[in-house]
Amino acid sequence: MALTDDAIEKIKSMIISGELQAGSRLPKEDDLAQRLGLSRSSLREAVRALTAMQILVTKQGDGTYVSSLEPHLLLQTLSFASDVSQGDSALQLLQVRRLLEPSATALAATRVTDADVAALREILDRSRAAVGVEAFIECDMEFHRALVALVENPVLSMLLEILSTQTQRVRILRGTRVGRAIEHVHREHESILAALTARDAQLAASASAVHVAAVEQWLAESLREERLERSDAD
Known part of the structure; x- marks a missing residue:
């Protein structure tokens, strides 16, 4: 769980810093995992958790995107x-x-x-x-x-x-x-x-x-x- 929490925080940091903006597509899984120093399994768990929080949204056959990040959402x-x-x-x-x-x-x-x-x-x-x-x-x-x-x-x-x-x-x-x-x-x-x-x-x-x-x-x-x-x- 600690590894997943670390992965979540790293992705959130990218969003907070503006490196990943609302509506932008996440890099490919291999590239993002390597860039953040994470295993692919930890990255997948983090993406699932952030999707449940509606911070990320998965589009079938297209990839994973940062949501609109509207507070009410x-x-x-x-x-x-x-x-x-x-x-x-x-x-x-x-x-x-x-x-x-x-x-x-x-x-x-x-x-x-x-x-x-x-x-x-x-x-x-x-x-x-x-x-x-x-x-x-x-x-x-x-x-x-x-x-x-x-x-x-x-x-x-x-x-x-x-x-x-x-x-x-x-x-x-x-x-x-x-x-x-x-x-x-x-x-x-x-x-x-x-x-x-x-x-x-x-x-x-x-x-x-x-x-x-x-x-x-x-x-x-x-x-x-x-x-x-x-x-x-x-």
């Missing part, structure tokens, strides 16, 4: 961490979301148009009519995705989506009293939309903070209950 590989996060790790992700999303919502309030408000209204109407947890979560994510898109920062959009993926949201919601939790979310979404409609950035930030904090609180309470149950069992 590279961040996609982190979504798995959010999907599998549980316990304190999931809570920490929500805490980071609470730091970022209210600011994004405030900025969205300064940019939102009447057409944007109408589109968000349509999503919330569908959310009200959604049947089942999964359908509700789809609308929930669509609402937040559309809201953050108003900021026109794809890195921020991707980061916020990673901090609360569909898998994580379903898991948290199912750990609560679902019916009551969904009704709370509906009310919080309506508060956010009302603030956006009024173009009130401060109110939008406050409504967003209340919304994310509520999800965070549900998870924290769930974790406390689990710990108490384990303690009683012991």
